[in-house]
Amino acid sequence: MRILAIETSCDETAAAIVEEVDGKIVVITNIIASQIRAHAASGGVVPELAARLHTENLPTVLNQATDNRRIIYDAVAVTVGPGLIGSLLIGVAAAKTIAQVENKPFFAINHLEGHIYSAWLEEDQPDLPALAVIVSGGHSELVLVGRHLRYQLLGATRDDAAGEAFDKVARLLGLTYPGGPALAELAKHGQATAFKLPISLDNKELEFSFSGLKGAMAHLVAGLPQPLAEHTRADLAASFQATVAQTINKKVIIALAQHPTVRSVILAGGVAANHHLRQTLEQTVHQQKRDGRFFVPEPILCTDNAAMIGAAAVYHHLYGRADNWRTVEANPNLSFN
Numbered sequence: 001m002r003i004l005a006i007e008t009s010c011d012e013t014a015a016a017i018v019e020e021v022d023g024k025i026v027v028i029t030n031i032i033a034s035q036i037r038a039h040a041a042s043g044g045v046v047p048e049l050a051a052r053l054h055t056e057n058l059p060t061v062l063n064q065a066t067d068n069r070r071i072i073y074d075a076v077a078v079t080v081g082p083g084l085i086g087s088l089l090i091g092v093a094a095a096k097t098i099a100q101v102e103n104k105p106f107f108a109i110n111h112l113e114g115h116i117y118s119a120w121l122e123e124d125q126p127d128l129p130a131l132a133v134i135v136s137g138g139h140s141e142l143v144l145v146g147r148h149l150r151y152q153l154l155g156a157t158r159d160d161a162a163g164e165a166f167d168k169v170a171r172l173l174g175l176t177y178p179g180g181p182a183l184a185e186l187a188k189h190g191q192a193t194a195f196k197l198p199i200s201l202d203n204k205e206l207e208f209s210f211s212g213l214k215g216a217m218a219h220l221v222a223g224l225p226q227p228l229a230e231h232t233r234a235d236l237a238a239s240f241q242a243t244v245a246q247t248i249n250k251k252v253i254i255a256l257a258q259h260p261t262v263r264s265v266i267l268a269g270g271v272a273a274n275h276h277l278r279q280t281l282e283q284t285v286h287q288q289k290r291d292g293r294f295f296v297p298e299p300i301l302c303t304d305n306a307a308m309i310g311a312a313a314v315y316h317h318l319y320g321r322a323d324n325w326r327t328v329e330a331n332p333n334l335s336f337n
């Protein structure tokens with residue numbers, strides 16, 4: 001089964017073709033048109049602009065993903081939520097049109113499910129049950145994947161998502177949107193132990209909270225001599241990054257203790273592109289479970305893309321879970337539970 005997948009939930013217009021071959025998922029094309037530059041001036045995603053740019057970019061992205069319609073596919077899959085409603089509608093309308101005009105099976109995919117299945121795009125695939133740690137611009141969630149397509153939400157964030165905290169703190173340090181990668185770059189030159197920052201909800205619960213940390217950073221910065229010295233900015237970035245990683249690591253330790261049958265930990269979502277988080281979480285997993293396995297996709301598959309939506313759709317197909325395009329609607333608040 002070869003699937004054309006479409007992802008337009010936020011500010012990346014993406015389309016991909018993936019194929020299931022002997023249990024592996026092969027990525028044939030994976031096209032991503034980023035709107036980052038268009039949103040950078042406002043310091044964050046402007047929903048109206050995002051939707052308009054999706055309508056402008058999607059035809060080209062679809063042409064590239066299908067090599068100008070030379071690549072044949074059997075089905076179409078699309079992100080139906082969660083995300084920005086205006087953005088989701090563009091992808092969903094396009095996918096429904098393709099399914100109807102070409103009379104092809106249709107798969108409606110949860111964006112977060114896509115992030116989880118990004119781990120199945122790699123050669124080595126996770127064993128189940130798996131603990132998925134989804135950290136992105138909109139979400140910070142711990143999800144237990146007991147069996148394929150069976151999700152149990154163990155905990156989410158009460159306020160800001162991890163990526164949102166990265167973006168806001170980056171702005172505080174004078175970096176441009178999206179701040180995550182820029183902050184990580186700056187942190188390379190700093191000392192992670194320079195500033196002591198609070199770990200929010202440091203308890204046995206599996207919920208996250210990042211707004212306190214963001215507030216602590218704002219307070220800290222306001223008390224320092226301005227303009228900030230270059231080495232101070234780097235120290236702040238490194239200390240913040242280490243605190244976010246420590247917070248996530250602590251919650252994963254608790255989740256693993258509560259769910260001893262877990263065999264794999266999957267790190268996914270845009271913040272999973274963070275090198276420090278990847279390294280520390282891998283160490284934690286190996287320390288906590290001797291035979292535990294750690295999976296994190298290559299960075300381009302961590303941030304939003306359509307190949308991951310195709311990967312999830314492959315499993316929907318394998319488990320006989322096609323959808324009726326006539327009754328499927330975009331749902332900005334779609335959740336696991």
Ligand code: KG4
Pocket residue numbers: 010135136137138139162163164166167178179180181184269270271272273274275302303304
């Ligand atoms: O998954 P994603 O592309 O979009 C959402 O579904 O939200 O995640 C985007 C988020 C942004 O907040 C961005 O700053 C963050 O991921 N991000 C990073 C890194 N690369 C992207 N955060 C920290 N370090 C990075 N290297």
Ligand code: ZN
Pocket residue numbers: 111115136137269270303304
């Ligand atoms: Zn995402």
